[in-house]
Amino acid sequence: MGRFDTVVIGAGIAGLTCARMLADTGRRVVVLEARNRIGGRMHTERSAGFPVDLGASWIHGIADSPLWELVRALDVPTIEFTVGSFQPGGRRIEHFDATGAPMGADETEQWIADVGAADALLVDAVARSSPGESYLQLTERALAASGLAPERIGEIREFFRHRVEEQCGAWIGDLDAHGLDEDAIDGDEVIFPRGYDELPRRIAAGLDVRLGHVVESVARRDGGEDEWLVRTGEGDFVGATVVVTVPLGVLRSSAIRFDPPLPRTATGPIARLGMGVFNKVFVQFPERFWGEGTYAIRALGDAGARWHSWYDVSAISGIPTLLTFAAGPFGRSMQALADEAVVDDSLTALRALYGAAVGDPLAWWVTRWGEDPFAAGSYSHLPIGSSYRDHDMLAEPIDGGLHFAGEATWGAEPATVGGAYCSGHRAAERLLGRPVDRAEFAAAIVRRER
Ligand SMILES: Cc1cc2nc3c(=O)[nH]c(=O)nc-3n(C[C@H](O)[C@H](O)[C@H](O)COP(=O)(O)OP(=O)(O)OC[C@H]3O[C@@H](n4cnc5c(N)ncnc54)[C@H](O)[C@@H]3O)c2cc1C
Known part of the structure; x- marks a missing residue:
């Protein structure tokens, strides 16, 4: 002993x-x-000869860290990658609208402005919230006060839901009104090429x-x-x-x-x-079908119902690679599927955006942190x-x-x-x-x- x-x-x-x-x-x-x-x-x-971060990837904001x-x-070398926290804008994101069509510059600008306006109302609603209220109640209050068109409200509602899933691994209706208070990003975000x-x-x-x-x-x-x-x-x-x-x-x-x-x-x-549960799916492709300089891809509507956000992490391996997440209730249910089924489903979503340009994958990695007995989930909320x-x-x-x-x-x-x-x-x-x-x-x- x-x-x-x-x-x-x-x-x-x-x-x-x-x-x-x-x-x-x-x-x-x-x-x-x-x-x-x-x-x-x-x-x-590292079994493929390059690093794949199956757990944490980012420092979410390097200022005062x-x-x-x-x-x-x-x-330790790092690569700047400042859309790891589900921002609507900032670094270059390829946005797709609810029909699966790419948004033009004006449409993208309007989307970012609308999310920004709803977010400002949300901050106010959270500040005035009563104990016991859920984040979902507050987002609904903010959206009702926004004066935006019903379709746009539907899209932002979805964006808020996905943001809670990614940041907390939880369903928006389960999260406390203050559940994202500490989520501010100060400074750039970075990832680790080694x-x-x-x-x-x-x-x-x-x-x-x-x-x-x-x-x-x-x-x-x-x-x-x-x-x-x-x-x-x-x-x-x-x-x-x-x-x-x-x-x-x-x-x-x-x-x-x-x-x-x-x-x-x-x-x-x-x-x-x-x-919460937050799982990662990395997929490597023979060719890049998204734009040079694109940090992320985001889809609204049916195409983005399950797989809505993709992050270009090709810089780590030098091979065209997208990283997507399955989090919250979907992150839990997805764990029951075989890797191939998960990847196929995510590719269907990508093909709805990019069509036949999406080649057959070379390799993939799928995590199941919710089933790991020494983690029993991904992170707290x-x-x-x-x-x-x-x-x-x-x-x-x-x-x-x-x-x-x-x-x-x-x-x-x-x-x-x-x-x-x-x-x-x-x-x-x-x-x-x-x-x-x-x-x-x-x-x-x-x-x-x-
Ligand atoms: C998929 C995923 C993505 C993430 N992305 C990010 C990110 O981009 N940026 C970020 O900042 N954070 C991210 N996080 C969160 C981050 O990884 C964690 O907050 C952090 O690593 C937790 O460190 P820890 O030391 O508290 O716990 P852990 O790293 O979990 O360490 C706890 C240790 O305890 C061990 N253990 C468990 N049970 C026992 C036992 N019975 N006996 C002995 N040992 C035991 C475990 O094996 C583990 O090694 C992510 C997490 C996940 C799962």
């Missing part, structure tokens, strides 16, 4: 950041990871990480000093403190038993917060009645040295790599009882690599 100052559960970016910061001060730390790889929801697949500071300090998992891999270098260790229980032991017994199928570990970074979906599934049972400061947020305070409440240390970290515990930016990174930093600072300088943390990683 190993004894440690801190046992960290989960080798995603939150757990690894926390463990590295603690280990840098000389603490004895072990990281227990259920899978046979590190990175968690940062998962880069601690994660971006880390990327710069580690000199694969996003470079970050967790470099943070993890030199750490004691035990792969294939599925944690089953965390129990406080009686005795003089505080001590926690962490039980895995591969053996037991004892820590003076424990940091739990498993995803909210895993906490909600009760896969890990806590003894004594968790207090209401933890069980309340775990019950109130939601875990706010169902009706929950609030951003629930995220931070979940991170409140529990008597005797039990801490939680991970994206679901960071209220200022949940559901992101940036939030998970900050939550790991916060847990380390709380355990050490003093600030940890992020620049020094990054510099130490670089020094160790020399």
